[in-house]
Structures are given as structure tokens and as C-alpha cells.
Amino acid sequence: MRISESFIPTMKEIPSEAQIPSHQLMLRAGMIRKLASGVYTFLPLGYRVLKNVEQVIREEMNAAGAQELLLPTLHPRELWEETGRWGLYGDEMLKVTDRNKREFGLGPTHEEVITDLVRREVRSYRQLPVILYQFQTKFRDEIRPRFGVMRGREFIMKDCYSFDRDEKGLEINYQKMVQAYKNIFTRCGFKFKVVQADSGNIGGSLSHEFMVLADTGEEALYYCEACDHCQKAKEEDDNSQAGREKLSCPKCNKEMTYTRVIEVGHTFNLGTKYSAAMKATFLDEKGEAQPFIMGCYGIGVSRIVAASIEQSHDANGIIWPLSIAPFKVMLLPLDVSNEQVKVTAEKLHQDLQAQGVTVLLDDRDERAGVKFKDADLLGIPIKVIISTRNMAENKIEIKLRSKNDAIKVDLPETLSKIMAMVKA
RNA sequence: CGGGGUGUAGCGCAGUUGGCUAGCGCGCCUGCUUUGGGAGCAGGAGGUCCUCGGUUCGAAUCCGAGCACCCCGACCA
Incomplete structure (x- = not known):
């Protein structure tokens, strides 16, 4: 490009x-532009990152046995009345009315x-478990949107739902998802913690x-450097640095470290909360109707993009x-204007594209x-500098965005050198 | 929803005790020069001064109402 x-x-x-x-x-960096408070356009550069994050998630979800689908954004009111959440969700749900005065919520x-889908289609324990996920725009009329795409009113989420016949099955799938999440966040380059939380x-x-x-x-949370135990900080701890209590790890008794954090993923054991309310059942071996045992697993995809920058940037830009x-x-x-510089760059451009390198x-x-x-603002990891100066000695320069030093490479070796770095 | 703040060119801002043609930096367009860390000179385009109403000979400036955006808080799968 x-x-x-x-x-x-x-x-x-x-x-x-x-x-x-x-x-x-x-x-x-020209990744996003605001349309309204908490509502953002992803420009081509930002969209590329978003798509890359999606792809990492997709690969790990598929590997864990989940199947991708796409659910609607418009949710009829009646469906949400079944679980009582039409009222419970309240003003946080954006609502629209169609020409026949039928009410819909924009899916939060x-x-x-x-x-609803699974109760219609799955009838037998033989069809279980089922794990389905999607990438979709979610709508939440946040009281206070802030920090760009970090807390938007419209944002991209990956949400996944598992349906099992019993607690044992759920436990297996839940652990699979937790492992998939760890893989995802590791691949995204995050320093992250997993903490047990309120649902x-x-x-x-x-x-x-x-x-x-x-x-x-x-x-905010506290974590133990020794055994990786974590617990969420209470609000009073968040607010006053000075008054923050010193906590000891319950497992190994060492003092825990306080840190501020961004929530990028959340997994829930739902049990029968929704299946019971919505009469979503399957038949077991005895021909008796049983409610599905459910789990759900969310990742804030657009939030990951922001979180990545939050964790990896310097005074000059993104890394x-x-x-x-x-x-x-x-x-x-x-x-x-130097013909040799131009030709060399064009050749590298073609060769890299031919190798499938963006x-x-x-x-x-x-x-x-x-x-x-x-270049530093955009934060692209591998910078290749082609200059008149280097041309004189038949070399080019490679710099990593994450490091200050440059290495000089003989022109003929450039492509193989870059390929090695891309694969590293 | 409570408290605070801001709306003037694409971006960052000045101008606000009412006054003349609304300004600066960056960016943008044209030309010449320049070319290893956001160049220089010259010329140029670009404004419903958030909106509506009021006061006044005269409003970006004063008064009233509204809207939008940001921050703090409460809230948040």
C-alpha cells in the first residue's frame, strides 16, 4: 500500500x-474519527488493526471448538420481556420503534x-454441547462515554455462548474458553491478569x-508477584493513592502490588438463568426436558485496540x-527524487507484497x-530506511519501532532479513 | 442525573469593559529554493464566531433559552 x-x-x-x-x-494517527459522543468511525488504518484483532480471536475461538455466526442487532421487546431485562436494562438500552409501533432494542x-435460537433448534442432548460466537456492534447508552473507543456507546464485541447438558460439560467448555482467552491476550502482546469477579x-x-x-x-486490582493471585480493588482504594491499604496475598502472605487495569474480556457461568426464564430445554436420555446449562464469554474487540496502545506507546506515537x-x-x-532510492523501495514493496507481508x-x-x-506516530513495527546515503555503500537500514538502534543490511539480503523479522 | 468547563477556519488557540475589514500558529493550494527527525521565502483559498430569541444606532462580545462536546462523581454484561 x-x-x-x-x-x-x-x-x-x-x-x-x-x-x-x-x-x-x-x-x-488517523485511525478513528468521532461522529458523536461515544460513537466513532474506524478509518482504514484503525480498521486494519480491528480486523487483525478479530482474526486472532477467530483463530483461537475456532481452535476451541466454537462456531462463528451473526445474530441480529434489532431485538424485539417481547424477547427481552421473557427474562425481565427490558425493564432491568432500562435507559442503557437504546430503543427504536418500527412503522407498526413495534418496539425493538438495539442489542447491548x-x-x-x-x-431463542438454540431453544428452537436444539432438542436432544445428542446435539450438545454447542458453542457459538459472533463479532458484532453492540449498543449501550452509557451514562458517560469516554476515552474514545475505550468506552463507547457503539462498539465491537466478540460474544460467545456455550450450551451444555450439565454442569460438568459447562465446566469443560468454560475452562477451554479461559484458556482460549489467555492465548488471545498473549498473542495480542498484553501484560494481563485474570481475576475472579462479580457477575x-x-x-x-x-x-x-x-x-x-x-x-x-x-x-484497579491487586496482584501477587509470587503466585499470581489477583483481587479487584475496592473503590476507596482506587480513589486515594495515599489511603490505599496494603494487602497481603491470602495464598502466600506476600504484599500484593496495586495496578490500574482495563477490562478486555469477561467470562460467565450462567447456569440456567436464561434457559429457565425462556423455557429453553432439551430432552435427556429419559426423555425429560432439561434447561440448557449456559456460559457466555465476551471480549471488547475495539477496546483491545485502544488498550494495546495504552500499554505500548512512547512520546512519538504508537508501538x-x-x-x-x-x-x-x-x-x-x-x-x-533519487532514482536508485525510488527503484529500491518500489522493488522491496513488490517483493514483500508477493511474500504476503503487509x-x-x-x-x-x-x-x-x-x-x-x-512512521513513529503510526507505530508500524519494522521500519526500512532507504536513503541516498546508504545507497552509496549498497546498504539499507532496518529499525524496529520498539528499539532505538538501527542495523545496516547489505542490499541483496534485505528481503530475507525482513522476512526473518516478520516471522519472529 | 449532580458538579465543573468549553463551543471563533480542517487542527490548536487569541480576541469578550459592545465599535471599524475577526486574527495567530499548524495544515491546505500555487511557484521557487531545500532534502536523515514535522524546512525557507513569496503568493493564495478557507468563517452562519454552536443555535434561536432579546437588548442596542451597532453583538463573536451583553441578557435569556436551548443544543453539542469534554472533565469529576454516581452508574456500567
């Missing part, structure tokens, strides 16, 4: 509406819809929250991990400084 032909509107100045690094950098979560409105007995460590996180970077390689020909070529007739600044 050539910068000259792409839609990546970068900004030098920090928009006054953005307070935290990820929000500022997503705006400055999909337990009702998925349970809140969704209900059920057991739940785990997946928390990315970041100073700007809206929540993407290879796994979700919008492009893996950025080519920086510093003087496109690459962004800064083919603009801009000064070196401008290109370097934009």
Missing part, C-alpha cells in the same frame, strides 16, 4: 477532546437472542475478568506488536523528518 494513495489523515496537534494516550494517538448483549447483571455464579495492565485503566499491527513493514525512501510505502515527496515522525 502506498501512502500517497491511502486515506491516513495524520495530525501533528493533539485534539483537545482527547485525554488519554490511546485516544489522542488513534485520532492523530445477546443472551436472549442466542437462547453483575448477566447473572450466574462464577465469572472471570481479563484485565490489561495500564495506568489509565478505569478499574504495535507484530500480531495486530496495521502493517508489518514500513518502507521509508528518504529521497524519492507493507506501507511512504512514497510521498516529503522531507525525511516528516516521514520519520509519521
Whole structure:
């Protein structure tokens, strides 16, 4: 992809509406633009990252035996009346009325819809377990949207639902999902913790929250460096640094570390909360109707994009991990009026694309400084610098966004060197 | 929903005891020069000063109402 032909509107100045690094950098790097409070457009660069995150999640979900589908956004009121949540969800649910005055909610979560589907289609214990998931835009009329896509009113979520015949089956699938989540967040390059949590409105007995460590996180927890035990911080701990209590780990008695965190994933053991309310049953071996034992598993996909930046950036811009970077390689020909520089860059561009490597070529007739600044802002992991200076000795330069030092490589070895880095 | 703040060019802002043609930096367009960390000079385009109403000879500026956005809090699968 050539910068000259792409839609990546970068900004030098920090928009006054953005307070935290990820929000500022997503705006400055041309990843997102605001349409209304808590409602954002993903521009091509941001969308690429979003898609990469989705793909990581998709691979791990499929590997865990889940199947992807797509549920509707419009939910008829009657369905939500079955569980009593039409009233319980209240103003947080955005509502619309059709031409026949029929009421719908814009889906803030999909337990009702998925349970309705499964109760219609699954009749026998022989068809269980079933694990289904989707990527979808969720709507929640948050009291206070903030921090860009971190807490939006419209956002992308991966939600997954498991249906089992008994608690034992659920336990197996639940553990599979927890492991899949650990794989996902590891692949995304996160430092994260898993903490047992309240299950809140969704209900059920057991739940785990997946928390990315970041100073700007809206929540906080204590963790033990020795045994990895975690517990959520109480509100009074969050608010006053000074008055924060010192907690000892209940398992190994060492003092625990306080950290702010961003919730990126949440798993719930739902039991029969929804299946019972909605009369969603299957027949067991004895021909008796039994309610499905359910689990649900959510990941904030668009939030992950912001959380990644929150955890990995510097004064100059974003630092993407290879796994979700919008492009893996950025080519920086510093003087496109030099024919040899230009030709070398074009050749690398073609060769990398032929190898299936995502690459962004800064083919603009801009000064070196401008290109370097934009490259650092965009945060593409591998920077390849092609300059008149290096051409003289038949070399190019490779710099990792995450490191300061550059390595010089003989021109003929460039491609293989980059390929080795991409695969690392 | 309570408290605080802000709305002036694409972005960041100044101008607000009422006054003349509404300004600065960045960005954008044209030309020349420049070319390893957001270049220089010259020329140029771009504004319902958030909206509506009121006061006044005259309103970006004063008054009233509304809207939007941001921050703190409560809330949040």
C-alpha cells in the first residue's frame, strides 16, 4: 500500500477532546474519527488493526471448538420481556420503534437472542454441547462515554455462548474458553491478569475478568508477584493513592502490588438463568426436558485496540506488536527524487507484497523528518530506511519501532532479513 | 442525573469593559529554493464566531433559552 494513495489523515496537534494516550494517538494517527459522543468511525488504518484483532480471536475461538455466526442487532421487546431485562436494562438500552409501533432494542448483549435460537433448534442432548460466537456492534447508552473507543456507546464485541447438558460439560467448555482467552491476550502482546469477579447483571455464579495492565485503566486490582493471585480493588482504594491499604496475598502472605487495569474480556457461568426464564430445554436420555446449562464469554474487540496502545506507546506515537499491527513493514525512501532510492523501495514493496507481508510505502515527496515522525506516530513495527546515503555503500537500514538502534543490511539480503523479522 | 468547563477556519488557540475589514500558529493550494527527525521565502483559498430569541444606532462580545462536546462523581454484561 502506498501512502500517497491511502486515506491516513495524520495530525501533528493533539485534539483537545482527547485525554488519554490511546485516544489522542488513534485520532492523530488517523485511525478513528468521532461522529458523536461515544460513537466513532474506524478509518482504514484503525480498521486494519480491528480486523487483525478479530482474526486472532477467530483463530483461537475456532481452535476451541466454537462456531462463528451473526445474530441480529434489532431485538424485539417481547424477547427481552421473557427474562425481565427490558425493564432491568432500562435507559442503557437504546430503543427504536418500527412503522407498526413495534418496539425493538438495539442489542447491548445477546443472551436472549442466542437462547431463542438454540431453544428452537436444539432438542436432544445428542446435539450438545454447542458453542457459538459472533463479532458484532453492540449498543449501550452509557451514562458517560469516554476515552474514545475505550468506552463507547457503539462498539465491537466478540460474544460467545456455550450450551451444555450439565454442569460438568459447562465446566469443560468454560475452562477451554479461559484458556482460549489467555492465548488471545498473549498473542495480542498484553501484560494481563485474570481475576475472579462479580457477575453483575448477566447473572450466574462464577465469572472471570481479563484485565490489561495500564495506568489509565478505569478499574484497579491487586496482584501477587509470587503466585499470581489477583483481587479487584475496592473503590476507596482506587480513589486515594495515599489511603490505599496494603494487602497481603491470602495464598502466600506476600504484599500484593496495586495496578490500574482495563477490562478486555469477561467470562460467565450462567447456569440456567436464561434457559429457565425462556423455557429453553432439551430432552435427556429419559426423555425429560432439561434447561440448557449456559456460559457466555465476551471480549471488547475495539477496546483491545485502544488498550494495546495504552500499554505500548512512547512520546512519538504508537508501538504495535507484530500480531495486530496495521502493517508489518514500513518502507521509508528518504529521497524519492533519487532514482536508485525510488527503484529500491518500489522493488522491496513488490517483493514483500508477493511474500504476503503487509507493507506501507511512504512514497510521498516529503522531507525525511516528516516521514520519520509519521512512521513513529503510526507505530508500524519494522521500519526500512532507504536513503541516498546508504545507497552509496549498497546498504539499507532496518529499525524496529520498539528499539532505538538501527542495523545496516547489505542490499541483496534485505528481503530475507525482513522476512526473518516478520516471522519472529 | 449532580458538579465543573468549553463551543471563533480542517487542527490548536487569541480576541469578550459592545465599535471599524475577526486574527495567530499548524495544515491546505500555487511557484521557487531545500532534502536523515514535522524546512525557507513569496503568493493564495478557507468563517452562519454552536443555535434561536432579546437588548442596542451597532453583538463573536451583553441578557435569556436551548443544543453539542469534554472533565469529576454516581452508574456500567
